[in-house]
Amino acid sequence: MAFGNGYDAFQDPELFRSPEEAEFLESARNMFPSLSNEQILNAWRANNSDLERTLDTLLRASDAQEVDSSGHQNANHMSSNSRGSFCTSINAVGSLSQSSHGAHYPGVPIASSSSSSSGEFRIENFVPVQERRRLRTEFFRGFLPDADPDFLREKAEQFGDNEVDICEWLESAMQTRNYPKLLDYLKRxxxxxxxxxxxxxxxxxxxxxxxxxxxxxxxxxxxxxxxxxxxxxxxxxxxxxxxxxxxxxxxxxxxxxxxxxxxxxxxxxxxxxxxxxxxxxxxxxxxxxxxxxxxxxxxxxxxxxxxxxGLRKCQKRSAVNEAKKSGTLLECAICCMDDFLVSDMRECVRGHLFCSTCLKRHAEISVAEGKHVSCLHADCSESVALSQLRDLLSPNVFASVLRYVQKTELDNAKLGHLEACPFCGFEMEFEDESLTVFECINPLCRMNTCRKCKRSDHRPLLCYNVEDDNQVKARRILEESLSEGILRQCPKCKREIIKIEGCNAMTCLCGARFCYNCRQIIDRGYAHFDRGRCATWAVADELYKRDLSLAVEQGRKRVRETVGDVKLLHDPTKNLLEDQKRL
Ligand SMILES: [Zn+2]
Ligand SMILES: [Zn+2]
Ligand SMILES: [Zn+2]
Ligand SMILES: [Zn+2]
Ligand SMILES: [Zn+2]
Ligand SMILES: [Zn+2]
Incomplete structure (x- = not known):
């Protein structure tokens, strides 16, 4: 069922679970006249309100319906761009490798049959400026993963939605590799x-x-x-x-x-x-x-x-007076002073009490003698927990205690998995694997670092992976191999065109029609395909998949031959073949 333009979604409050849903339906309904409100809302819910994914799902759904109703696939299969070769290849690599869910990137020409079939669709009309800027920055990061993200953000702001300038800039940046680098950004x-x-x-x-x-x-x-x-x-x-x-x-x-x-x-x-x-x-x-x-x-x-x-001393004095009146002052069994507050007392793991002044002196002597900090009571050899010492000792003494504890625990192999602070080398055990940040307790360091990439805490941003020279080399080989493999040059004007999916008859901007399979110029109509040598769209996707896997295979082979065994941080071929199976 489809709704005409006169339908007011807001008159049907039962339909929505939230105002956001109503708002989304309002904007999406005109885009997808062939889909029902339920279909649109279900897609929104199934994709957890993720705008890009939802639009992607809806585009696919409406494409499918159009094919059903017209009996054959939409003929609008061509992907080319007035800017010529580079932008088109950006589209291919961009929409293939940058998104696992096939979403399109704002500010960059779109080249896939799903978007061309709903001509008015532009993500710019739906995504707020801030979000668009973030998406565009991430998009740039896909091509220039070793670039300073601040610089990329600036570029995203500077270009706005100007596709021509974006293409021109990306083209030269990818060739010259002359831009502020990620490594310098991280150090800074x-x-x-x-x-x-x-x-x-x-x-x-x-x-x-x-x-x-x-x-x-x-x-x-x-x-x-x-x-x-x-x-x-x-x-x-x-x-x-x-x-x-x-x-x-x-x-x-x-x-x-x-x-x-x-x-x-x-x-x-x-x-x-x-x-x-x-x-x-x-x-x-x-x-x-x-x-x-x-x-x-x-x-x-x-x-x-x-x-x-001074304030703390005052507060303490009055607290002591209070405690004296109520008779709650404690005595230290070591120094025999009897005017201690509960908060002045420390204990060993067995619960023997002593005053913080005695413990401090004892800890300093123990550190100087290279011994661990044990209980002060004569007949007890239990240790004193770090938490009892932390606010008491000067940072260098506490750091020594930490080093000692660490060493003995290592010797006794008490600790399982230890992780070192990337800044000071202090090692800690993590019981909670879900913690993402290493909060160094070494008082002389106190750095918070990401446990994954070992850089200083960068939440809420994703980890920055810094490529080494070999990884950069390997990535570029794969990128080249990919665009070569699925690129076709127009036999007439030599413009380069990328085919994403669809029929094998390709039409160039110059008007020439040629066959994706045999690369020959063909006449109007589909006579070329009737002769049996080349198929139309029935096996077009198969052909594309073949080219793609060949390109991936050759690219990986070239990497092995020229760079050797390298683990890629940004692999442009990752998920590519799987994505194609899904399409
Ligand atoms: Zn004492
Ligand atoms: Zn004790
Ligand atoms: Zn540290
Ligand atoms: Zn990280
Ligand atoms: Zn041409
Ligand atoms: Zn042919």
Whole structure:
């Protein structure tokens, strides 16, 4: 059953499960006059409201109905394009390899019989600008998988729906391969992520990683790296603008090359310091040392941290007073002090209690002696859980405890599958396989990384797979082989045409008709096919499948011969043959 234009879908509220459904039906109904409302809505539901998939299903359904009613397949089988060869081959590779469900990409000419049979269909009319831009960016990524995605997004914005410019640009980009690369983008993004994380930290965040930052950064027993020293000198030059370098170096010497001690020594000399630049500005050009970044962040938050620490002390004092009144203060069996809150106490895995001050001192001694942190009670050798130590120890001491725990657990083969943080190498076991992000608990690192691609956390974007040289070479061979294999040159004007599916009689834009099978110019009508040498459309798909599998086979063979055994990250032939079986 079909509905005329006078039908108002909204008068039938029983039909819809949501306003979105009604809205979709409104726009899709005119496109598919041969389909019923139920058919349209069922397709929408079956495809989980995915617009592209739904349209694809509906296009197929309406094609099938047209074939049924007219008795033979739609004659509109030709695929060619006024831009000539390249755009057409983009269509083929684009619509074949980029989409497993046969959807078409916005902003790029469409070349398959299913879309040409409903002439007015343009995805542009249905997909919001934002989504179109995303789709187009992903489409570009299919052809230039090693390109900087920011750059591709810019291009998608710049071109809008201008198909001619898109083709021209893609053509030259694929030939010259001269565009910003993905690898540089990823490096840049990792740096940005770290800078953003430290740049947006507040006093509470910072105290979470550095329980006693003042002590930690005043300590002159630290050994600075070369990069750290360069960072310190560069920063001192900025905040002591106009002070001669001799004096700066003198201050640096006093502070043993460390940022905060050197800064204090210079201030003690009576030199006034200027404002601190923001991290993102300061590190615009230079690489940074992570310890330096942490120290600089402390400098930025110093006042805030002091206020926060003061506040915490006050709160604690009144909590102790409260507890004293109610008689809930606890005594530490080790130091025999008796004014501890419950929150001051720590325990071993068997539940022996001791105060956090005693545990902290004990842990520091254990680390120095290369021993694991055990219970403080004389007759107990149980260990103390990491969670009991985490907010207590300075980051470097806690990192040592972690290393020790890790080593002994490895030795005892207690842990099954260990994964290492790609940034600091700290290893962790994952019990929950569904977790996608590695949240490093090493306080000196604290990076969040994708467990799959080992890059810094990139949710909600898909993983970035970086191709190596061989993978790029192999992919290009396959791409070439594919377009060669299913490309036909018009015998008259030499324009290149790709056949996606349909009848074997091909009509070129120049008006010439030729046979896909024997490639000869043929007259009007189907006399050529009656002679028995070439078939019309009955076996046209078979022929196309044959060409395609031949192209895939030859491409893969050439890859084996020239590049060798290579595992492709972006395989243009993937799913291709399976897709064809499905068609
Ligand atoms: Zn104690
Ligand atoms: Zn114990
Ligand atoms: Zn780490
Ligand atoms: Zn990833
Ligand atoms: Zn021609
Ligand atoms: Zn022929």
């Amino acid at each position: 993004k990792e740096v940005e992520d770290v800078l953003n994380r430290y740049g947006s930290m507040n006093a509470q965040d910072f105290l979470g990683s550095f329980p006693d930052p003042k002590n930690y950064f005043d300590n002159v027993e630290r050994t600075p790296s070369k990069l750290y020293s360069e960072n310190v000198l560069a920063l001192l030059k900025i905040i002591f603008l106009g002070v001669n370098e001799e004096r700066l170096r003198f201050g640096l010497q006093n502070g043993r090359g460390l940022l905060i001690p050197s800064l204090k020594s210079l201030q003690d000399l009576g030199i006034k310091r200027g404002p601190l630049p923001s991290c993102s500005v300061f590190f615009q050009r230079d690489a940074f040392d992570l310890t330096f970044l942490q120290e600089m962040t402390y400098l930025r938050l110093e006042t805030e941290i002091e206020t926060e620490s």
